[in-house]
Amino acid sequence: MxxxxxxxxRFYLPLLKETPADAQIVSHRLMLRAGMIRQQGAGIxxxxxxxxxxxxxxxxxxxxxxxxxxxxxxxMPTIQQADLWRESGRxxxxxxxxxxxxxxxxxxxxxxxxxxxxxxxxFRAGVRSYKDLPKMLYHIQWKFRDEIRPRFGIMRGREFLxxxxxxxxxxxxxxxxxxxxxFVAYLRTFARxxxxxxPMRADTGPIGGDLSHEFIVLADTGESAVFCDKRLIxxxxxxxxxxxxxxxxxxxxxxxxxxxxxxxxxxxxxxxKGVAQKDQISARGIEVGHIFYFGTKYxxxxxxxxxxxxxxxxxxxxxxxxxxxxxxxxxxxEAFHDDxxxxxxxxVAPYHVGVINLKAGDEACDAACEKIYxxxxxxxxxxxxxxxxxxxxxxxxxxxxxxxSSGHRTARCGLWHGGIKISQ
Amino acid sequence: MxxxxxxxxRFYLPLLKETPADAQIVSHRLMLRAGMIRQQGAGIxxxxxxxxxxxxxxxxxxxxxxxxxxxxxxxMPTIQQADLWRESGRxxxxxxxxxxxxxxxxxxxxxxxxxxxxxxxxFRAGVRSYKDLPKMLYHIQWKFRDEIRPRFGIMRGREFLxxxxxxxxxxxxxxxxxxxxxFVAYLRTFARxxxxxxPMRADTGPIGGDLSHEFIVLADTGESAVFCDKRLIxxxxxxxxxxxxxxxxxxxxxxxxxxxxxxxxxxxxxxxKGVAQKDQISARGIEVGHIFYFGTKYxxxxxxxxxxxxxxxxxxxxxxxxxxxxxxxxxxxEAFHDDxxxxxxxxVAPYHVGVINLKAGDEACDAACEKIYxxxxxxxxxxxxxxxxxxxxxxxxxxxxxxxSSGHRTARCGLWHGGIKISQ
Numbered sequence: 001m002x003x004x005x006x007x008x009x010r011f012y013l014p015l016l017k018e019t020p021a022d023a024q025i026v027s028h029r030l031m032l033r034a035g036m037i038r039q040q041g042a043g044i045x046x047x048x049x050x051x052x053x054x055x056x057x058x059x060x061x062x063x064x065x066x067x068x069x070x071x072x073x074x075x076m077p078t079i080q081q082a083d084l085w086r087e088s089g090r091x092x093x094x095x096x097x098x099x100x101x102x103x104x105x106x107x108x109x110x111x112x113x114x115x116x117x118x119x120x121x122x123f124r125a126g127v128r129s130y131k132d133l134p135k136m137l138y139h140i141q142w143k144f145r146d147e148i149r150p151r152f153g154i155m156r157g158r159e160f161l162x163x164x165x166x167x168x169x170x171x172x173x174x175x176x177x178x179x180x181x182x183f184v185a186y187l188r189t190f191a192r193x194x195x196x197x198x199p200m201r202a203d204t205g206p207i208g209g210d211l212s213h214e215f216i217v218l219a220d221t222g223e224s225a226v227f228c229d230k231r232l233i234x235x236x237x238x239x240x241x242x243x244x245x246x247x248x249x250x251x252x253x254x255x256x257x258x259x260x261x262x263x264x265x266x267x268x269x270x271x272x273k274g275v276a277q278k279d280q281i282s283a284r285g286i287e288v289g290h291i292f293y294f295g296t297k298y299x300x301x302x303x304x305x306x307x308x309x310x311x312x313x314x315x316x317x318x319x320x321x322x323x324x325x326x327x328x329x330x331x332x333x334e335a336f337h338d339d340x341x342x343x344x345x346x347x348v349a350p351y352h353v354g355v356i357n358l359k360a361g362d363e364a365c366d367a368a369c370e371k372i373y374x375x376x377x378x379x380x381x382x383x384x385x386x387x388x389x390x391x392x393x394x395x396x397x398x399x400x401x402x403x404x405s406s407g408h409r410t411a412r413c414g415l416w417h418g419g420i421k422i423s424q
Numbered sequence: 425m426x427x428x429x430x431x432x433x434r435f436y437l438p439l440l441k442e443t444p445a446d447a448q449i450v451s452h453r454l455m456l457r458a459g460m461i462r463q464q465g466a467g468i469x470x471x472x473x474x475x476x477x478x479x480x481x482x483x484x485x486x487x488x489x490x491x492x493x494x495x496x497x498x499x500m501p502t503i504q505q506a507d508l509w510r511e512s513g514r515x516x517x518x519x520x521x522x523x524x525x526x527x528x529x530x531x532x533x534x535x536x537x538x539x540x541x542x543x544x545x546x547f548r549a550g551v552r553s554y555k556d557l558p559k560m561l562y563h564i565q566w567k568f569r570d571e572i573r574p575r576f577g578i579m580r581g582r583e584f585l586x587x588x589x590x591x592x593x594x595x596x597x598x599x600x601x602x603x604x605x606x607f608v609a610y611l612r613t614f615a616r617x618x619x620x621x622x623p624m625r626a627d628t629g630p631i632g633g634d635l636s637h638e639f640i641v642l643a644d645t646g647e648s649a650v651f652c653d654k655r656l657i658x659x660x661x662x663x664x665x666x667x668x669x670x671x672x673x674x675x676x677x678x679x680x681x682x683x684x685x686x687x688x689x690x691x692x693x694x695x696x697k698g699v700a701q702k703d704q705i706s707a708r709g710i711e712v713g714h715i716f717y718f719g720t721k722y723x724x725x726x727x728x729x730x731x732x733x734x735x736x737x738x739x740x741x742x743x744x745x746x747x748x749x750x751x752x753x754x755x756x757x758e759a760f761h762d763d764x765x766x767x768x769x770x771x772v773a774p775y776h777v778g779v780i781n782l783k784a785g786d787e788a789c790d791a792a793c794e795k796i797y798x799x800x801x802x803x804x805x806x807x808x809x810x811x812x813x814x815x816x817x818x819x820x821x822x823x824x825x826x827x828x829s830s831g832h833r834t835a836r837c838g839l840w841h842g843g844i845k846i847s848q
Binding site: 006010011012014035038040041042044045046047048049052055070072073074075076077078079080081084096099101103104105107109111118121122125126127135137142144146148158159 | 430434435436438459462464465466468469470471472473476479494496497498499500501502503504505508520523525527528529531533535542545546549550551559561566568570572582583
């Protein structure tokens with residue numbers, strides 16, 4: 001994690017006064033104005049210090065819930081060999097979204113849009129027996145998809161941070177248990193980020209397979225039309241103490257007991273007949289996670305086999321599970337903002353407390369601020385301390401937040417929860 | 425950080441019995457055999473869970489020392505626009521080591537080998553006044569350099585993890601203070617990794633500028649010939665309590681008071697005359713860090729100017745400071761190993777303690793192991809618990825280390841410090 005507390009005089013927080021004309025949605029506008037990101041190309045962004053802090057906090061929550069569910073972290077490279085993708089048949093099939101690269105030795109490579117092939121290669125090289133199963137491996141790495149029309153800032157960028165997990169099991173029943181672990185891990189992850197996510201039946205698309213759920217956060221600016229039963233929204237998130245080695249099927253049954261589907265999978269008849277009028281939600285949603293069970297789609301052509309208890313080789317059953325880590329930041333802002341700016345859930349707020357010195361240079365005022373800054377920091381609170389002499393203009397929005405607007409930095413940006421003003 | 429403690433039954437640790445024929449140096453051999461990395465192309469590696477743990481621990485130490493020195497973390501993307509590099513004139517100058525990429529819209533891009541241009545663009549967009557200086561920004565990001573002959577595993581890979589910091593100051597004297605901060609931060613960073621690094625006068629190469637030091641770790645397998653005064657090796661690392669806002673010049677003077685130069689900068693006459701015979705070290709070294717002051721080399725052509733106290737615009741004085749984070753792992757192994765395998769410094773050991781259940785399945789034995797595993801983990805110790813039924817063969821090497829060699833996993837890999845055997 002980045003350093004917890006910070007003096008504004010040392011920080012780099014380039015606020016924008018004007019809203020950039022091409023920023024169509026609120027998360028994109030606020031991230032640009034509050035100095036969280038800066039565009040470096042179509043769909044490519046640098047994460048400035050404030051945005052980076054939020055991104056790392058999101059990443060850490062995603063990591064903790066993967067670890068809790070028993071997945072093992074590793075890291076695969078961004079650049080992959082074309083030949084690996086020829087083994088699965090996806091090199092030609094993937095189309096123009098794959099960024100294809102030729103190196104100085106004329107070798108065909110690509111910037112990975114996902115890692116099914118590579119993890120299958122790694123698995124087949126290291127695992128031989130059914131006794132070594134199940135295995136769940138994940139990494140959190142930058143991916144590239146050459147979108148024809150990148151838009152909405154980091155919500156549909158080309159270079160983006162994804163957490164992708166891969167499960168390896170001896171048969172479909174075991175694979176279903178891995179699928180269920182990720183299902184529950186995802187519910188917990190999004191809940192810790194303050195989001196209500198709804199698992200929806202989804203199309204499997206280019207990943208393939210026959211079992212898949214998207215995790216959708218409702219937001220007016222969502223790209224997908226979604227349809228679901230209102231009762232899903234009130235469901236209780238599985239607790240921290242969930243036994244991931246136990247039977248999770250009842251949890252999955254509960255969360256799939258009511259109608260929920262994205263546009264592609266929507267059955268209007270079923271929706272009308274199966275869901276009471278008062279419970280019908282027809283809305284827009286943002287996809288923040290997607291899980292797949294695809295059996296032996298990759299293990300068969302790529303010969304990722306283990307010796308079973310009967311001594312015979314059998315291709316492993318696989319699943320893959322993605323979370324859009326950078327996209328989540330946009331989804332959180334879409335869900336939590338008002339006219340004053342971002343309203344961060346405490347779990348990902350870049351700073352918890354802002355201390356603003358209203359009379360910098362005054363001895364007593366400086367000393368009081370230093371004391372509060374140090375004591376809060378030592379207590380584990382993330383503090384942003386405005387120690388500059390720029391004229392401060394405090395804008396309080398609600399009881400839990402202060403928007404900083406001081407001196408020449410006149411853009412409003414809701415940075416934190418709670419504020420302490422020191423003016424003598 | 426990855427989850428602290430782990431059961432071997434859930435971990436993914438694919439040990440190799442055979443030493444791969446093309447692994448020429450010991451760090452490459454050990455990393456492959458101990459299941460830390462797996463090659464995914466020429467000079468491109470996946471970091472398997474064990475190697476990933478060490479990499480993250482190194483990264484965290486690098487981060488902490490950057491933060492301590494006052495640098496601010498952010499994250500720039502891997503893909504950059506060619507036009508940005510045309511502003512500095514380096515797009516054509518950089519040569520074939522730059523991985524050049526064309527996207528679906530025929531835009532010219534590249535996989536960043538370094539970030540001077542991009543950070544200069546970010547700085548000039550956000551900073552206007554000398555009052556906002558000094559600023560030091562850094563990121564830890566994957567880079568790509570299309571080496572004609574990648575070799576030595578992750579020591580000279582093509583895709584590698586680098587920490588790069590950039591400083592912005594009003595004039596040369598102020599820039600020198602930033603340079604000194606990084607100089608001291610680097611001494612501290614390498615010392616915390618257990619390494620004795622020697623700052624040496626170095627050529628500035630394609631970065632440019634006229635003040636530069638390489639930080640070199642002595643190792644027989646080093647790529648560079650180096651020459652230095654023995655007294656440098658005994659110097660005391662600046663303490664944790666170093667005041668980075670104070671005058672660091674005396675520290676720098678001390679560490680540059682004796683002869684030390686890489687091959688390119690070596691002056692045989694000066695070495696012979698200036699250094700007593702008994703203090704002359706002529707050896708091989710591994711470069712683990714490189715710092716540069718290059719004045720206005722980028723800020724002038726790219727128009728990164730601030731308004732000075734006299735109201736006039738002046739280009740900022742810049743420096744850049746790199747640490748090879750992934751390369752450091754190789755350097756540490758080169759420095760610390762024996763016939764039994766890696767001998768990790770405690771600060772980066774993947775696990776601190778190994779608990780090996782010699783009678784898995786026996787009730788009392790299982791319970792005792794569980795108790796020790798849980799209690800150590802709760803106390804903040806990183807434990808790898810071999811809970812498998814594979815036949816264990818303990819190989820103790822020295823008093824502080826155990827090499828695991830159990831059942832079909834017969835490759836030796838020094839994984840940890842301290843071991844606890846439970847056999848009833």
